[in-house]
Amino acid sequence: MILVKTTAAPVLQQIGEQVLDLVSDNVTDLSMRHPPVSHPLFSAYRLSLLTEVRAYLARPAPSQIELVTATDDGQLVGFALCGLSPGSRPECGIYYTAVSKSRRCEGILSLMVHEIISRYAVVSLSCDVRLASVYKGYGFEPISLRKQQIVMAIGQPREETPILDPDELARQPPIIREQMEAxxxxxxxxxxxxxxxxxxxxxxxxxxxxxxxxxxxxxxxM
Incomplete structure (x- = not known):
């Protein structure tokens, strides 16, 4: 049985490591630049993404960061990483979602998304065009563009959620070193x-x- 749970950051290390393992398995899908595994600098793209997600998971309270997890018999099979705007009625931005490749098409993403939209009146995300129809099925509507992605929302987003700058993270010494080595x-x-x-x-x-x-x-x- 799939158990869906929401946890505020900072999250326990055991949970965080499972999330990072799932991120590592889905770098091409999750990274905005979609680097293929065959790219010579793939390891640097992976490290940059892992560094970003790790920073969100470790953000000190009050973090304005929530992690929605889907587990089966204690094993993580999916997650959604979200940011919240400040205030008594926060808006929610979904930053990343992933489901284990071996557990896709089982409704796990649907369970996590419905958990989120049941708790917040305003929810937004950006996704590739190929996924727009999936999120439309959950009630999201396309509203604008973000680089090569469609920004979709339920409600009218008006507030800011805490977002790390991936370009700034990419300038960290460990990532630069990995780029050079790759x-x-x-x-x-x-x-x-x-x-x-x-x-x-x-x-x-x-x-x-x-x-x-x-x-x-x-x-x-029309």
Whole structure:
């Protein structure tokens, strides 16, 4: 039986480590840049993402960070990392969600999302175009763009939630060191080719997102 639970940061180390393991298994999906495993600098992208999520999980109270977990017999099978705006009626921003690859299509994401929207009147997130229909099924509506993603919401988001700057995190010495070591294991030509391919994909996804939002808003006005 799947147990869904919400915990405020800072979370227990045991839970945090399970979350980080799941993050590590889903770097390509979770990272905004979607680096493929074949990218020469993949290890640096993974470390950067793990550093970001770890920082959220360790944020001291009152953290304005919540972790929604889905467990089966004590084993983590999914999570949603959320940020809350200050105040007595906080808005919720969903930062990251992931479900174990072996447990997908079992309704685990649905359980976690319904847990969140049952507690907050205003909930927002950003996702790739391919996932927009999934979140529309939960009641989210497309409202704007964020890079190559669609921003979706239930209610009208008006307040800020605590967000770490991924670019600032990427400048931390351990991540820079990993970038240098990963580059040394490859060639400059291979890195450039991988970056070019990733940028081409990003631009294509951005175009898809723009077209999707334009078509949605046009249909809504009709």
């Amino acid at each position: 580059s040394a294991r490859s060639t400059e030509q291979a890195v450039k080719a991988a970056n070019k391919a990733m940028e081409k994909t990003r631009k294509a996804e951005k175009t898809k997102a723009k077209n999707f939002l334009a078509q949605y808003l046009k249909a809504k006005r």
